[in-house]
Structure formats: structure tokens, C-alpha cells
Amino acid sequence: MTLVHVAVGVIARGDNVFITLRANDAHQGGKWEFPGGKVEAGETVSDALTRELAEEVGIKVLTCQPLTIIEHDYGDKHVKLDVHRVIAFEGEPHGKEGQRFKWQAVSTLNAEDFPAANRAIISALKST
Template sequence: MTIEIVHVAVGVIKKNNAIFICKRADEQHQGGLWEFPGGKVEAGESVFVALKRELIEEVGLTIHSSSQLMVIEHDYGDKCVKLDVHVVSNFSGEAHGAEGQPSEWVAITELENYDFPEANAEIIEKIVARYA
């Protein structure tokens, strides 16, 4: 049996020394944990187009550009993900939980105090190393 790899565009939304994060709904995979907003890359879509679509839907931001931070593949046992992680600092709008989810701006040095899915540990390490 082949396990499908879910390709996800992830936005590390950065403003000054803070990153915007959202809390996953309890019923979602990895529910109740904090995450960097984003979502599934649809067939035929570029990562940037997917990220642009997802960030408008999830957090009400229009992104103008992004730069790739890293790509991570992670196997949760019940699901495999390929996280295409981009830093977004060129955007317009006010970030908020557009789907009613809890969300907040967090100082980069405080990210390690939040519970994220396992695959996000590397992302946080890289953000802290690069920007803190």
C-alpha cells in the first residue's frame, strides 16, 4: 500500500521580530496544536499560488512575494507530508484567524514555548537561527 504524500504550502508570516501562528481545530489532523498557516497544494498549482490562496482564506492576508526557507518531508504514521515552507514578509492586510481559529503574533524567541506538530520543530529551529 502506498501512502499518499500531502504537499503543503506553509507560510512563515514575519513582521519585525514576530511570526503569525494559528491553532489547529481539535478535529483536524494534529488538532489543538499551533501551526504556521498554509494548506494543500492542488494539482497544477505552484507553491506560491497555493500559499497566496490559502493565506487569503485562512488569515486574510494578500501576499506579494515569498522566499523559500526549506522543504521538509515528515511521516506521522497515519499521514505523510511534504512541507514547502516560505517566509512571507511582503503582504497587505491585517492577519487574523479568518476561519474563526485562535491566532496571534508571537516573538521569534517565544516560538519554542508553543506546542506545534512534530514536523514543525525544524522550521522553528531554522527561524530562530536565522532571525532571532
């Protein structure tokens, strides 16, 4: 089974984080997620994160810090999530690809609303 390496950005503003809704026809569709995307061959995680967040939510990453690395096997897909907390950015994040989005308090994030691999991200955020 192929491992899909994904750069994930937890965009933070105070106690809130920015999340987007996966398209219904996507893998794990209809669930909320932290934005990001695949790390391309020859690309660093930082470069992938910067590129993906510009493409998906229209921001320029200025400062980010590693938060956690998660590997999860969905059965049909094995993912490695390289998660970074985005501390400073330019622009206002929005659903640049037409996806729904919202800011939500970390304390109110419900793991059941997210793909299984994202649940460890929520745990990491709530413990910091």
C-alpha cells in the first residue's frame, strides 16, 4: 500500500483554529479537516505546506512550528500527516476552492466530526 505524505496546517488565531469541510466525493468526504495537501517529490514539508495553504485557503505562511506527526491506515489508504501550527500568516483564510470553512475554538472541536487521522491532532491541540 502506498504511503501518502501530507503537510497539514493548523492555522491558529488566539484559541481558535481554521478548519475546512472535505468535499462529499473526496476520501473521508463530509468531514471537517485542517487544511493541507500532499508533499510532492523533491519538496520539503515546509514548502508543501506553504504551497498548499496558498492554493486552498489563500494565505501566505510566515511562521510555523512542528506540532506532531501521525501515521494512520484507513485500509484503502495509509497517510502520514506532518502537522505544523501556523502562527503567523498574511491574508485572511477562506475556502479558495469553494469549500465551506469556519474558525472554531479548540475546546469545542469534536473528534467525531473529523477523519480518524485528524483526531490525534485535536488531542495534541487540547493538551498544549
